[in-house]
Amino acid sequence: MNARESPILVWGAGAIGGTVGAYLVRAGHRVDFVDVDSKHVAAIRDTGLHIHGPVDEFTVEASAVTPAGLEGLYDLVFLAVKAHHTETAARQLASHLAEDGAVVSLQNGLNELVISEIVGRERTIGAFINFGADVHGPGHILYANRGPVVVGELHGTMSERATRIHRRLQDFEPDAVLSDNIWGYLWGKLGYGALLKASALTDAPIADYIAAPDYRGLHIALAREMMLVATAEGVTPLGFSGFDPEAFLAATDHRRLDAALAGMAAYNRASPKSHSGIWRDLSVRKRKTDVAAQLAPAVAAAMRHGIAVPLTEKLIELIAEIEDGKRGHGWSTADVLKAAMPVVEKV
Numbered sequence: 001m002n003a004r005e006s007p008i009l010v011w012g013a014g015a016i017g018g019t020v021g022a023y024l025v026r027a028g029h030r031v032d033f034v035d036v037d038s039k040h041v042a043a044i045r046d047t048g049l050h051i052h053g054p055v056d057e058f059t060v061e062a063s064a065v066t067p068a069g070l071e072g073l074y075d076l077v078f079l080a081v082k083a084h085h086t087e088t089a090a091r092q093l094a095s096h097l098a099e100d101g102a103v104v105s106l107q108n109g110l111n112e113l114v115i116s117e118i119v120g121r122e123r124t125i126g127a128f129i130n131f132g133a134d135v136h137g138p139g140h141i142l143y144a145n146r147g148p149v150v151v152g153e154l155h156g157t158m159s160e161r162a163t164r165i166h167r168r169l170q171d172f173e174p175d176a177v178l179s180d181n182i183w184g185y186l187w188g189k190l191g192y193g194a195l196l197k198a199s200a201l202t203d204a205p206i207a208d209y210i211a212a213p214d215y216r217g218l219h220i221a222l223a224r225e226m227m228l229v230a231t232a233e234g235v236t237p238l239g240f241s242g243f244d245p246e247a248f249l250a251a252t253d254h255r256r257l258d259a260a261l262a263g264m265a266a267y268n269r270a271s272p273k274s275h276s277g278i279w280r281d282l283s284v285r286k287r288k289t290d291v292a293a294q295l296a297p298a299v300a301a302a303m304r305h306g307i308a309v310p311l312t313e314k315l316i317e318l319i320a321e322i323e324d325g326k327r328g329h330g331w332s333t334a335d336v337l338k339a340a341m342p343v344v345e346k347v
Contacts, residue, residue, distance in 0.1 A: 007032050008168070009074040011093050013040060013049070013064060015133035015277065016106050017080025018141045020172045022049050025060040027171035032074075033064040034093075041066055043139030052136075053143045054272055073098045076165065079115065080106040084293035090118040097123065104151065104165060108193060109294035110186055112154060125165060126182035127151045128189055130241055131173070132273035134280060144273035148240045149173040152182030184238040187230035190298055191223040192243040192264070197291050198222060198315055200279040201322070201333040207269035209334075210261055218311070218338045220257055223248040225309040229298050232305040241267045282322050283329065291319040314340040 007030040010021035014035070025031045033049075035041050044064035051058055067089075075098045081089045086107065097103060097119055104125040105111045116124040131147035149169055153162050158180055166178040179185060198218070199209035210219060227249040230237045237245035242263025247256040268274075281289045295316055302309045314337055321327035 005030060006075045007063075007072075009034065009070075009077045009093070009096065010080065011077055011089055012080035012085075012106075013037075013044065014080065014135050015141060016129060016131075017078060018049060018135070019051060019131070019133045019143050020078060020080070020106060020129075020169070021062070022051050022058070022060050022141070023172040024168065025049075025062050026058060029168065029171065031062055032070075033062055034067055034070055035064065036066060037138070038066055039138040040064075040135070043137075047139055050140045051143050052140065055143045055146055067092050070096055072096065073101070075101045076168075077101065077103045078106050079103050079111075082293070083107060083109040083111055083290035084288070085290075086111045086114045086293070087118070090115050094119050102161060102165070108189065109290070110190070110297040112186070113297055116154070121154060124154060125151060125162060126154050126186060127169075128179075128182060128185035130189065130192075132271045134273060134277070142273070145271040146173065148185075149176040150179050150182065150185050151176065152179040152185075154182065156180045156182075181236065181238060183233075183235045184230075185240070187226065187233070187235045188237040188239055188243060188245050190230070190295070191226040191237060191245060191248060192241070193294065194222045194226055194312065194315065195219055195264070196276040197278050197295075197319065198334065198337060200276050200282055200289075201315075201318055201329065201337060202331050203279075203283070203329045204331070205268070205274040206276055207265045207274070210268065211265040215334060215338060216261065218334075218341060219261060220248060220251055221341050222311045222315070222337075224251050225302075225307075225312050226298060229302045229305065229307055229309065232307060233301055278319070282319075288323050289319055292316050308342075310340050310342065311337065 010017045011034045013033040041064045048059040128150040132144035134142045169176040244260035
């Protein structure tokens, strides 16, 4: 570690931020964690941050505070909170961001849009992550499986600062990618993520849900909605972990579609993290999810372009009903989403 390197601020020490931050600490970087969960913060300070699971097992000592206890300015902030907490967190951290500093969004969704409105587009860096992790108690995080990690400037240039951030992320994921199309990855994740969110309507593991033959048409139609909006936005969506955006966009090459669905199911079946974070929020943590916040920008973009996204809108509605206790988990709830498919998609 360069002795003059300023500390890295990880805002959100949960599954994603905690895992990435722990690796950075182990690599010799100075990392300060911020989290709203006071028990998690206390555990990190008292006994360290424990990473466990099939990928790795280690513990690091680290600084951790709640937002009220944070002091100082930071050149680099990794923001890793749920999408619906992005605005609050971005406003809180703004006063701790150096004038020439940058915020990197290690989140699901298009949170870069929210962050850039608060700290400025020139101080916002995009990132895409798709590894599996879960908080299993204060100070304990399951690192279930490795996955793609990508970083890039919002305007697509291969800047010096993005290169520096990329090198730091390689201390977490050696195969991390520096991209000139970060929006392509983010929109690709929206398509893939729509299926993960839909799986949370049931109690089935992600792999079983994606592989269910009776819901093949639903999977294709749901992912296709996001891909159509992405292309209308002028974005070329990119694939990963079995997801093939072009196959879902065209929806005519059935062999290619079946290969994509099989690849996604295989990727998730190999992970000890059997269910999505959305499912854990609904079934285990009993708390509000960030489904609406993740998908809202896509729905707004669809409206601007006059694109109908009935399945995406129905998915948001059904998740909200589960959150409010008005509807339970089960394949019958997935059937409600399936019933919202346009007639042409059912043929």
